[in-house]
Amino acid sequence: MAQGENGSIHENTGERSPAGQEAAQDTSLAPRRRKPWFLLVALVLVAAIVVLIARKPKDTQSSATAGPQIATIKAATAHLGDIGYYVDALGTVTPVATVNLYSQVNGTVTDVHYTEGQMVHRGDPLIDIDPRPYEAQLEEAEGTLQHDRSVLAQAEMDLARYEKAVTLQAIAQQTYDDQKLAVEQYRGTVRNDIGQVQAAQVQLSYCHLTSPINGRIGLRLIDRGNTVFSGASNPLVIITQLQPVTVVFDVAEDNLGQVRDQILHRKALPVDAFDRSQETKLASGKLLTLDNQIDTSTGTVRFRAQFDNNDLTLYPNQFVNARLLVKTLKNAVLVPSAAVQRNGTQAFVYVVTGNTVKIQAVTELTTEGDVSAVTGIDAGTVVPVTGFDKLQSGSTVTIQSMQAFDSGQQRLERTQDKSGSTL
Template sequence: MPADPLQPASTPSFSFARYRQAGRSRSVLWGVLLAVALAAGAGGWWWQKHQAAAPAASGAPRFGPGGAAQPVSVGQVQRADVRVLVSAIGTLNARATAVVRAKVAGELKSLRFKEGDEVQAGQLLAEIDARSYQATLAQAQGTLARDQALLHNARLDLQRYQALQAQDSIASQQVDTQAALVRQYEGVVAADKAQVDAARLQLDYTRVTAPIGGRLGLRQADLGNVVNPGDANGIVTITQVRPIDTVFSVPEAHLARIRERLGQGAVLPVELWDSAQKNMLARGRVSALDNAIDTSTGTIKVKAAFANEDGRLYPNQFVNVKLQVDRLEGVLTVPASALQNNAVYLVRDDGTVALRRVRVGVVDGDRVSVQGELQEGDHVVVDGMDRLRDGTKVTVIDAGAAAAKLEQGAQEASQRRAELLKNLTPEQREKLSKMGQEERRAYIRSLREARAAQGPASAASAAASH
């Protein structure tokens, strides 16, 4: 019989079974999820514990108040005299410069100097053909001798006329005329003497001498050239470089102190440094101040003098200038490398560091004057401060000893390399020369390993097969 659609007898039993089956599935799913969550939590706890213990087990330092000690190098806080320096840029100027020119025209017959030599004032440098000037001198001397003879004869006649006049045997007019003739000849002789002196001076000018002492430049005229007093380049140039001067500008703010120190008779030292400011060239002193301030720059020019006894300073040489305008006595100083953002790290007795803010003052070389909570004899960090914090534990190392150890290791490695290369055969050397840098390193490493394992003789034979 067909089932009655209005009869729901079997439907309730079927739905209840499915419901119980679904409930069991949800219970299993929630159990699995709970187990996974517990496992994840346990794994995370184990990982954090393992990561925290790993640095301590491996010896790796941890930074911070509770971590391992950070290695640092330290410097000492000292009381010292600090120079107040003003830096400037200057150019060296010769104390005097002279262009040696011929004073008379003529052919250049000889040169008596070597370019670049040091000469003294009055030293003979060149000679000009003097024959025409010698002839002129001889002519002037002849004219002088003739006129002197005429003067002598006129004086004798005047003496005779005066004797006759005393006897009233000659007219007074004739005596006066003879006296005027004597005075005329005296004037002629004086002019002749001047001509002789001028001719002799022209002859002396054919010997060209140094007007000042100094260093010679390059020759501007050659033998056989006809030189003239109007030549622009002359024969050679002399520059006086012992002593030598430099002129530089300093801000007008320092003018009052400079004038005060100079007025007290103090010596203001000046140092010259090369363009890289690594090598000091000379020490000198301020010699003069300009008489006006440059309104366009707000600076005043200062001149300083340097003995330059070794002659290493040259005119027009670019230099860096350091002028000492004052000196601070007995101030606290720290190494310049200890400063970081106007603060230093003070190493305390318990092996930790403390950040100390300081007021930075004058810099003098590798030391800086400071004001702050520091005492003479304190130690401050100069190297290794990049990871420091206030309270970080530190270990003080000797930077000099570490650098010496590294240098010694590098020298030993270089010696081992040289010894290894010395034992190579010509074929191996040629092979090595054709390799690239990385290939060469690998080849040398293989030689070293073979030598260590088999000895020098076996290493060479083993390397030959590479």
């Protein structure tokens, strides 16, 4: 049995049973079965990448062969019209006159006749100062004058007697000559007394302050009962003339030639004053004058325009935008300002021809609101006003609508009617 057992053991170790062989085969095939799945996934990924790479140039090629896109735009037709050639500048409202009234005498304020912000006229009473000391000085001066006039009259009577007596040789010639010179001395004394009376009258007039101009009173600076002194640094009242009023604005020296030509022909150039936003016209006036020299630090010339300011819309030191109408361009080619594009310093427009556009260089003469006068195109030319981001020379377009716009002269007349004023 031992041999039998040893033999069977020897047999088991040398040769495997059928069940043992199958288990060994399953164990060796397990990793071999997993490898085809990994290869299949890798092949699918590689195929997907190849397909994407292969389709990308096809998509690009298809988009390139699809043709340019058609741009939808709004357009306008250029036409002839009149437009003003304006010079725009920043200006400040400056009153024609501003008066600071100071006390020229010492005394107590007895009455104040004005209220803050009151419109006053020339000669209206404003402030009264106690006049009694100056009335007394005037009375004294007049008394001295009366005395000296009587002395002069007596001396002249004596001179008349001496003249007859010297003719009859009743008195010495020297007595007559002395009396003649004494009369001249009394006459000088009387003239001095007259000056003293006039000086006292002037001092007395300073006790009653009146308005020297037509204008508006500022805030109240003095009250009744205060003592004022001659030579004080603070004014008693400030008056500013508002009608008419002026606007001072600076114009570049490049525009001086055209403005000067109009002034030399004695033409009153109209000037409009607009608010800060340049949307509301405040008043209309005319150019009054210009400075006699150019400011070298800014290269500008100071202009002054005058406005009636009947409705008091312009206020001293107010900031305004001044528009000076230098001339009116007649029968100019007008287009919407939105149609004018720029490439650096060169202005151009897109011109619609059929269903395509092309670039046309133009020169912009002037702009008024949303209308521009140009040269380089003719009246009747259709120009786009929208869709510029999709346009280039040769682009195909479809006009969605035509935009109408007014000429500069029509806009000017409508603005004047709306504001109720004319140039």
